[in-house]
Amino acid sequence: MRRKLIAGNWKMNGLKAQAKELASAIFAKAGADMPFDMLVCPPMNVLGFVSELPHAGVFVGAQDIAETIKPNGAFTGDVSAEMVKDLGATWTLVGHSERRQYHGETNALVKQKAINAINTGLTVVICIGETLAEREAGCAVDVVCRQTRECVPDEATAENCVIAYEPVWAIGTGKVPTTQDVAEIHAAVRNELVKVLGAEKADQMRILYGGSVKPENAKELLNVDNVDGALIGGASLKADSFFAIAEAVR
Numbered sequence: 001m002r003r004k005l006i007a008g009n010w011k012m013n014g015l016k017a018q019a020k021e022l023a024s025a026i027f028a029k030a031g032a033d034m035p036f037d038m039l040v041c042p043p044m045n046v047l048g049f050v051s052e053l054p055h056a057g058v059f060v061g062a063q064d065i066a067e068t069i070k071p072n073g074a075f076t077g078d079v080s081a082e083m084v085k086d087l088g089a090t091w092t093l094v095g096h097s098e099r100r101q102y103h104g105e106t107n108a109l110v111k112q113k114a115i116n117a118i119n120t121g122l123t124v125v126i127c128i129g130e131t132l133a134e135r136e137a138g139c140a141v142d143v144v145c146r147q148t149r150e151c152v153p154d155e156a157t158a159e160n161c162v163i164a165y166e167p168v169w170a171i172g173t174g175k176v177p178t179t180q181d182v183a184e185i186h187a188a189v190r191n192e193l194v195k196v197l198g199a200e201k202a203d204q205m206r207i208l209y210g211g212s213v214k215p216e217n218a219k220e221l222l223n224v225d226n227v228d229g230a231l232i233g234g235a236s237l238k239a240d241s242f243f244a245i246a247e248a249v250r
C-alpha cells in the first residue's frame with residue numbers, strides 16, 4: 001500500500017515574514033498521526049529558517065539543487081545538495097517544468113541532480129510532464145515515458161525517490177486533464193518504472209499528480225488509480241487550501 005504524499009511547492013514566494021506565517025500555520029495544523037505524508041518546499045532564502053521551526057509530521061525540501069556532485073566549489077549562484085541538507089531539508093524537487101523551461105534543464109541534467117540528491121541522503125521528487133503542443137500532437141505518453149527512462153537513476157527506490165507527473169499546460173492555469181488522461185499517464189509511468197527499476201521497486205514508488213490541484217478537484221484526482229498524492233503550487237500558499245486538499249486523502 002503506497003502512503004499518499006501531499007507536497008507543496010511554494011515556488012518563488014515567501015519573504016521571511018510571509019514564510020513564517022505560512023509555515024507556522026501549516027506546522028500547527030499538521031501532526032505525526034496524519035494518514036499521509038506531507039512535504040513543503042519553500043524557496044532557498046527561507047529554507048533554513050523554515051526547517052528550523054518545529055515541523056512534526058511535515059518534511060521540508062528544496063525546490064532544486066546544483067548539478068555538480070561537489071559539495072562546494074566554484075559554482076557561482078548554485079546551492080549543492082550538501083548545503084540543502086545542511087540547512088535542515090531532507091527532500092528536494094528536481095526537473096520542475098519551470099526549471100526545464102526557463103533554465104533549459106534537460107533529462108540528463110535532471111538525472112544528475114537526482115543522483116546527487118540520493119547520494120547526499122535527500123529524498124528526491126523528479127518532475128515530468130508534457131507540454132500542450134506535445135499533448136495535442138498525441139505524444140504525451142511517449143514524452144513522459146521518455147522522461148521517466150532518462151531522468152530516473154538506477155539508485156532510485158521507493159524510499160529515496162518520488163515521481164511527480166505535472167502536465168505543463170495544467171500548471172497554474174486552472175486546467176486539469178480528465179481523470180482518464182491522468183490514469184493513462186500514471187499507468188504508463190508505472191509501466192516504464194518497471195522497465196527501469198524492476199517490478200518490486202516500481203510497484204512501491206509513489207507517482208504524484210500536479211497541475212492546478214485545488215480543494216474542489218482534489219478528491220477526484222487523488223482517487224485515480226496510481227495517483228499517490230499531489231504536488232501543489234498556488235493552493236499550497238494558504239494553509240487552509242493546502243489542508244483542504246490533504247483532507248481528500250482521509
Ligand code: PGA
Pocket residue numbers: 009166170171172173174210211212213231232233234235
Ligand atoms: P499549481 O502548480 O498547483 O499552481 O498549478 C503546481 C506545480 O507547479 O508544482
